[in-house]
Amino acid sequence: MTTLTNVPWDQLEVGMEAEVRRICRADDFFVFANITGNMNPKHFPRMKELEGDAGLHEPVAPAMWVTTLVSSALGNKLPGPGTLYKSHRMEFFERAHAGDELIIRVVLLEKLAENVARFSCRVDTTGGKKLATGEVQVYAPTEPMDYNVGDIPGLIVEKHAHFDKLLEEARPLPPIKTAVVAPEEGDALLGPLMAAEQTIIDPILIGDEELIRAAALDLGRDISQFELIHEPSHRLAAAIGVRLVNEGRAQAVMKGQLHTDELLGQVVKRDGGLRAGRRLSHVFVMDVPGLTHLLLISDAAINIAPDLETKVDITQNAIDLAHTLGMPEPKVGILSAVETVTPKIPSTLDAAAIAKMAERGQIKGALVDGPLAMDNAIDIEAARTKGIQSMVAGQAEILIAPNLESANMLAKELTFIAHAEAGGIVIGAKCPVILTSRADDEKSRLVSCAVAALYAHHN
Known part of the structure; x- marks a missing residue:
């Protein structure tokens, strides 16, 4: 974890400078739009589809977002934690776009009364393009302070790039x-x-x-x-x-x-x-915010209480679909309530059998492991904490649920609570069936x- 440390007022000297770098990302522009209410389509990836903008391939960084990056240099480095704004003036010369790496520099010009520090500021791209210059005055902290940035909660942008790629x-x-x-x-x-x-x-x-x-x-x-x-x-x-x-x-x-x-x-x-010749099964294809890959869940719509033989078909059907979606060797987690084989929980026995069948080549085209609980199937740290050594644990791309009820609840929880998008089809027949x-x-x-x-x- 990173700890930020400030430079109190009595340690500030004219000529001190600080620099931070930041890569512009489209996600930043979505967050900025939600914070400010500025929904100008020039700042979103789809702006390239608007009439008259066909020549622009990346969204334009909002100018005020670029300005806020100056505060990262002031609030994180010089003077650092405890700094408060008094005034800010900027002039813009060029525009930044998603993908640009920006360099933000601040230089202490003068120490004024009442702990006010006057800084020059400048924003350039790493390619040498001058974006903006300006001047800012801040109230500098008077006492030493440090702060652990690990205490700041993270953000997940609710977008569905994996589905856009499928389309x-x-x-x-x-x-x-x-x-x-x-x-x-x-x-x-x-x-x-x-x-x-x-x-x-x-x-x-x-x-x-x-x-x-x-x-x-x-x-x-x-x-x-x-x-x-x-x-x-x-x-x-x-x-x-x-x-x-x-x-x-x-x-x-x-x-x-x-x-x-x-x-x-x-x-x-x-x-x-x-x-x-194979049992029909439904496969949800899900685009879950925060996941770097598609997530497939089966069977949530057809087989109510599948036996072992049916679960084998459900698993192979999902693997076959994954291959068509760009996963040459998907990682399959066979779910249960726990990750250990327990005779009192029959789904753990089925999961262990399916994993062994995959190991023996009875299920083809994937890495299969089970039983896995939901946490250690999708979270690598949870898997490590429980000492699970597996090529699948913490990285599952396909989740095979014990029955229809659990699969259906899992898919709908991801949709309505985690803001995932869900599509899906029935396979195992002569053609796909779109439900x-x-x-x-x-x-x-x-x-x-x-x-x-x-x-x-x-x-």
Whole structure:
């Protein structure tokens, strides 16, 4: 931990100087916007998409944010902890952008009455570009003081760069024909239409034509370019969607305004369904603020109380999906309440068996370990504290839960408490099945389509 130490008033001498360096990051600009209320899009990464700004590839640093960096030199180094502002004047010459490294220098010019110290200040880039110069007066501390910066709580910026990357990877691919079953309300129709606009899917709309057209009218969207198959019965509409896949006319199925059981009942039926020899399972793909990678969670939607054989399929399905999302050898944590094998907790026995099966090659394409508790599956310090030596512990990219209840609660806790974004699909069938919820926002629906497209193209 870093400790800051000040230079009290009686030790200050004219000519003293201090320097700090700071790399501009887009996250800093988001924090600044939330603190100040300045929502100027010039300062955000997406500003490059605005009309007239096509030539700028990085957001512009807010000038007042650059000014605040001078306070880091004054408050951290010279005079240091205990310093308070009296006045500040700055003149700006150039603009900083995300990615620039800045050098902030302050020089003591004069000691005035009442412990007031006058400093010159200057901000440059490491490339030699002069950004700003100015002058500042502060009340210098009169007593020695030090401060442990480890006492300051950190911040996590709520953004979802991993999902943005998935969308970028899916857009250039040919759109996959997707049978959208019963998109008869606005929420159910908007997702596939947005994915179509992004050229991720090419929807075939199946359901009550009058309701679908009314939903499109409410959304202000034109659906005339999409194939529309009229079938008021949800069960029969699901059957049509499945048939289109078997006929080669669709590469994915998407749930609209119908019960999941009605859709999956047609997917899993033995005669004319989409069975492919492995148990179906749902995989949540999550973009969790603070994590440097995607997090996959399974199974939270289909298998209620899976036995060992089913858990093996759930694990392999999640691994297969991870491969399509850019994880060549994902780390899989098989979860339980504890990290030790305990006969009184059956899920620990299953976890140990699955880990051994992976070791023997019965589960392929990943590093698998279990049982692991949630803390030592995702936090490396928790794993070290408990003495767990594993290539997976503290670094898991896939979490396999003991049952549907625990997986569902885990995914929703991350979504509604940790501000994660969640998309996901059902795999194990002949094609990906996109399951969406009424609670899903637009980006979640869009990313679910992107995940399905990436999986379909990969396979």
